[in-house]
Amino acid sequence: MSRTWAFLSNYLIYSAMAVYTLSFFAHAVETAWAVKIPDEAAPKTLDYKRTEKVARIATAMMILGFLLLLAGVIARGVSAGRVPWGNMYEFSITGALAFSGAYLAALRKYDLRWLGLLVSTAVLLTLGTAVAVLYRPSAPLVPALKSTWLVIHVSAAIISGGVFLLANTIAAAYLYLDSMESKGERTAWAKRLPSLEYLDQLSYRLVAFVFPLWTFAVIAGAIWAESAWGRYWGWDPKETWAFITWVAYAAYLHARVTIGWRGRRAAWLCLFAGSTFLFNYIYVNIWGTGKHTYSGL
């Protein structure tokens, strides 16, 4: 029974990857095949009408991929009879799910379709690594993970991570466009992307929105650590880096709200904070020592 579910989960995740690949190509086509409008007044303007259909397909594929991945993650959980957060493979597929979910949620409210190419690339790379390198057979949890706090702590951490990385992607786009603008005009392709100010505000809003959730994830982890390990804070490498991420985002929020940092400096600080999160996920999980060694590698 559990085997059937594990196989089903694998097939769903392969299908999700195929669909994300379609989405990736549709986004690429949309980005590349818009044509120049023969307009003397605005020689660098592109005509996006021709690629509109492809753009809609790209988003539709992204949604379908998200749903398949969601089903794959759930099937993985069913196969093991628990939440699917027991090792690095499972963290990665859930992380990819959270990232594309954060993108789709933000897409409903903001004009973010241009980011789809980057998002589908990142999701494909994450899923590819998960399937090729990190895959482990479905198995029950080790005793330390058997707790309701697993659901609370890890889901909060993964959702925060997805939104942090989205904010990071936008901050990176900001820096790229900013350097383009400081050299002159935006290229035709980049002209359709939102204004610098919009990107600046958007990445701030995403961070401000999810910072309380990250705070909660850290505190939930501390409460869990108290019941599993006898102390709520022990400067374990994972805890230390969660703290560093928290401090970095706190500094980012203070720099913006209190001192009034905007633009390039704020974007760099946002990127730094996000990279501490990634470092924690990749380095500490795989090469780090300490108590959070659940990668299964």
Place this chain on the structure above:
Amino acid sequence: MNQELQIPELGAIGLLRYAWRQLTSMRTALILLMLLGVAAIPGSLIPQRTQNPMAVSAAFKSSPGLSRMMDRFSLFDVYGSPWFSAIYILLFISLIGCVFPRTIEHFHASRALPPNTPKNLNRMESYSTWPAAGNELELARAWFKKNRFRVLEKDSSISAEKGFLRETGNLFFHLALILILLGISFSSLFGMRGEAILNVGERFVNTPTSYDSLSYGKLFKDGKLVNFIMTIDKFEAKYNVVTNAPEDYILNVTLRRGDLVTSEKHVIKVNSPLTLGSTKIYLQANGYSPVVTVRDSAGNVAMQGPIPFLPQDANLRSTGAIKVPDADPQVGFVGSFVPTYGRSKGGGAVSVFPDALDPRLLLSAWSGDLGLDSGTPQSVYRIDTSSMKEIGLKSLKPGEIFTYAGGAITFEGYVQWVNLQIVDDPGKNYALLGAIVAILGLLASLFTRRRRIWIRAGEVVEVAGLAKNAAPGLEEEIANFVQYLKGEK
């Protein structure tokens, strides 16, 4: 030299005031905050004494010079080091210096009335105007009351303000951080933490001598150790037969507390410690203790009992030492216990499963001076064989005997041991309370909008607003307000 610079005298108090102002400035606070993040990094990359003492002593062995140098800068104790403490103490002083004046200010501000309606409303945000119908001020009064604005009415205009919760939340968040720090300090002064390795069947009496390691807070009193005796009845470890990973650890104990007359049965598991008041008992680790009997050549028992061995890998291959100081000459065994015997490609003994399905005890026997009287403390899991001679090597199944020159050792079997951690952490509830308040304060401060809305009614009605922070939503709110005033809603 006669053209000395004329610097105005600051004086001691002036200097102090200057330093205080610098320290409590937002810029300094931000630098300290970032510094705290950066200062936390080395402790996650360099092994720390409190987390990984073995790795620290290994570092001292492999490169003593560098390690001593690093130790001088507390790099093996980053989170207790003077420089790390200096950063967070300065940060908290800065925070207090910032938050307390703001709290007082906010307290006064929240009781004050909103300022007068500005003369030129058309310079404000979301300005709109239309011919008056006459009842707008009345409607506005009702709307402001319903939406709980604080209002100042003057000269047929109303100035309304809302969103003080933002600053309240912000202040509570920062005050809660101070509470968390106080909770942590309280624990480190009044708490205790100890560990003990116990074989199944053994009894633990909660006195300082029963612990393998024990640390107190500076103000913890010995007599405060909870009075109890605990017997380790049974320990069960369940493993997955496919992945060899542990699935469950269950520890059964009998506890007699206080009066020591009534006894109660308890189950301790990894995520469910046993709670005795503010003291908790945690199941931390487990392993195997081979049970041996050592006899001298005359057949007299020189040593008998279970000896805890330390697990070396996921399949619980465990190593340890059996020391027989009473034999003459002294005898010691360097041992390796495998719960389920298998052979590696190289021919060495390995464990292929963590449960004891086919246990073996591999011993090398040494004769000579164990070095126990040298005065330097020794590990019970190791033997210093520098002044000893190897006299034999043997692999034993349970019940088998290994005879060597001068005696014999019987491998009787094994028992399991558990490592219990006993903790009294009286400050953690304050830290938890602080954490909860911090999150609520954070939510309030990030999601509340502070804004003002004005209305002036004469021949025409004028409405405008001002968002005190860049948070969106004012435009929509004023649109609703205007619709309400026009009777469209």
